[in-house]
Amino acid sequence: MKILVAVKRAIDYNVKARPKSDGTGVELANVKMSMNPFDEIAVEEAIRLQEAGKVEEIIAVSVGPAQCQETLRTAMAMGADRGILVQTETEIQPLGVAKLLKALVDKEQPGLVILGKQAIDDDSNQTGQMLAGLLGWAQGTFAAKVEVGVDTVDVKREVDGGLQALTLKLPAVITADLRLNEPRYVKLPNIMKAKKKPLDIVTPADLGVDVAPRLKLVKVSEPAARAGGVKVADVNELVAKLRNEAKVI
Template identity: 65%
Template sequence: MKVMTAVKRVVDYNVKVRVKADQSGVDIGNVKMSMNPFDEIAVEAATRLKEAGQASDVIAFTCGPAQCTETLRTALAIGADRGLHIQTDVELQPLAVAKLLKAAVEREQPQLVILGKQAIDDDAGQTGQLLAALLDWPQATFASAIDIQGDKITVTREVDGGLEVIELPLPAIVTTDLRLNEPRYVTLPNIMKAKKKPVDTVSPTDLGVDPAPRLKTLKVVEPAARKAGVRVADVAALIDKLKNEAKVI
């Protein structure tokens, strides 16, 4: 079975993001970048399937500028066999990424595509669902456990009321939640091995996809500073402030 997983280069989750002075977006100049944490879980899941003998080939996919190759190499160091980089400097939105992924899937013909449920930069959480719609494949989102038996995959999903277990025929799309696994530490020997693994670089034009953005960002602003809390003497005073100041009751 061939498995494809997608990774995204984002601002590291330990970094406090800054808004550009002109409010056109987030300042990423001289900022540490890393793989989206949910995508690390997806790559780990694909690697474990290969180690269990259920996957024969794991392909890591990314799209974006030339620097995204570094993120792709991290996926190869975790355990992916080869990489596919769709290189473009265009601002990529979820629909464009899904279209590029669809073209990559049609090119590689995997039986399973595993993605992180969302990226920590835009928190859109749309790419997996859009890809499933474009391919007309079954999907299971927010997976906390997966099990493959023959040509079917059983996925345990995290939902508001607890857990939901569903069974899908392959090929299918799965998006990962935090509790699916804990990604392994990438060792130096594996980083060195990853440098020798093949990475195929193509452009959106090569795949016949127009990645032009459909939405326009008007401005980006930092959230309002949180006001300091106050102490109240008793419950009556608390209710008075909630009703007359906060106006939430």
């Protein structure tokens, strides 16, 4: 079985994101970018499945500008066998990404697609679900445990009340949650080897996919500054303030 893993180049989790002064987006100039942490978990899971003999080949896919090659090289240094970059300089929204991934799935015929549950930049949490919908495949989102059988896969999902156990028919789409695994450290020699692994570059036009944005970004701004707290004299004053000022009761 082949497995396809989608990896997004996103603002690094250590960086304190700040809006551009004109409100048109988040300041990304010279900011450190790295692989979306949930996608790292997805890559790790694919590698563990390969190490367990369930998977023959891991294909890492990214969508975005030329610098996404670095993200793919990281995935390959972790253990992915090859990479495909759908290169585009324009902003691609979750539906566009899902359509591009569908086109690649049609071409590569993997038995399983694993993605991060969401990217830490826009927190959309949509691509995996949309991809499953477009493919008509089963989906196991927010996966905390994955066990691949002969033609099914067992997924434990993180839900509000605890864990939900599902058995999905293969092929399927899985999105990785935080507790699925802890990604390995990348080793130096593997970074070197990853430079020699195959990396194909295609464009959305090559795949015949329309990626025109459907959503319009209105404005990006900082959250309102938190107002300082006040001490209240007694319960009556607290209740009054909650009712009249905070308007929460």
